[in-house]
């Protein structure tokens with residue numbers, strides 16, 4: 419899979435690309451990530467990409483032309499172009515599973531007051547990572563890329579994500595590691611029993627209980 423991220427702030431991605439699972443996935447060539455500064459597509463002398471809004475109002479609006487030129491430069495017949503926007507469809511684990519099937523994703527990060535409305539004619543979908551407003555689309559693009567990359571074959575073990583929260587409409591089961599007792603808090607006996615059938619049963623029941631308790635809405 420290839421992910422192209424269009425941004426005005428490429429440096430924000432330095433840490434994201436150079437640590438942990440994402441770094442290893444890139445090294446193993448399981449994913450290619452390109453950070454593209456769409457300011458390079460400005461046709462203005464000062465490389466301007468934003469301007470004041472028609473009709474007045476506060477803040478600066480990203481101009482449609484450099485963004486569309488950048489999208490069209492990288493877009494192929496296999497591309498899915500996604501606009502990051504608080505007004506988009508809310509991102510979920512289900513979306514991550516759907517997007518991992520794509521060959522090429524282009525993520526468009528806004529900033530300032532957002533985009534010239536006409537950009538919407540040039541993208542395939544709009545995604546929000548939640549009902550709050552961030553400074554820019556950079557963090558959302560990292561959230562989305564990260565959640566997709568860890569689902570790609572060879573990145574992490576399949577067993578690791580198949581029982582995770584939001585798979586099968588359930589939250590994950592409780593996990594423990596050493597010590598067996600901490601300030602009077604004990605690891606459940608069943609996990610020390612070595613009886614894998616009983617452990618599986620306990621985990622499934624805990625998943626159901628936890629979901630019922632914390633996220634009833636997931637139980638369908």
Ligand SMILES: C[S@@+](CC[C@H](N)C(=O)[O-])C[C@H]1O[C@@H](n2cnc3c(N)ncnc32)[C@H](O)[C@@H]1O
Pocket residue numbers: 502503504505526527528529530531532533545546547548549550551552553554555556558
């Ligand atoms: C300050 S926001 C613009 C908000 C816009 N004026 C509005 O009220 O809908 C700047 C940019 O950050 C990104 N952004 C902010 N919050 C986001 C969210 N919850 N999900 C995805 N992108 C977001 C978008 O790319 C957006 O264009």
